[in-house]
Amino acid sequence: MKDVVIISLLGLNMLFKLFDIIADTQLGVPELHILQESILVLLTAIGTIYLSYDLIRRSRETKKLAKQLINADKKIDNMSSHMRSARQEYSKAVSTQFHTWSFTKSEQQVAFLLLKGLSFKEIAEVRQTKEKTVRQQASSIYGKATVDGRHTFCAWFMEDFIQEHDQDLVNNYQ
Incomplete structure (x- = not known):
């Protein structure tokens, strides 16, 4: 103007x-x-x-x-x-896997929070339990999932998503 x-x-x-x-x-x-x-x-x-x-x-x-x-x-x-839809499908797939591993309701809640990246202390605060209880539930989760810890547990769910990209990296280095 x-x-x-x-x-x-x-x-x-x-x-x-x-x-x-x-x-x-x-x-x-x-x-x-x-x-x-x-x-x-x-x-x-x-x-x-x-x-x-x-x-x-x-x-x-x-x-x-x-x-x-x-x-x-x-x-x-x-x-x-599209992302909302993908998130919903992913959550369903994760829940299905939790059922396959026979996680209890509490273990499922803790497992979801672990996948979201919360610390044991944060999970305890969210669930209004003791941190020791969350650690015990996490150990149970890792045992049922046959993984050796949090990182392997989280990686288990990400592996299929990065497998194709991972193969491209391997091919580029050969």
Whole structure:
């Protein structure tokens, strides 16, 4: 908006100067003065044209960026819904595996929190139990899952997701 006002003022200034030059010519004002005013009108015209061009260019860029932003928002919405769906499927797969390993309800809760990366202390606070109880449940979980600890337990669930990428890494190093 500010640019439009500036361009309009420059245009009006140029128009009034042009009328002044015409009046000066009719009044017989010295040619040097008319030449100076003509140069000022020319410079004002150049500035007005440049600002107009720049305003139009920026306006087009802004519209283009707005369209790109709308498209990006749509892609994010699609990705978010896809991620929600994938998360739900993954949670179901994890729950199914917990049932296969015969985890108790408490062990399932602790196992989910372990997979989310919470510490024993944090899990104890969330479940309002003692940290020692959480450690014992974690040991039971690791035993039933036949893994040797938290990292192996978490890796067990991630292995299938990174297996294809892992194979690409092996092929790149050979």
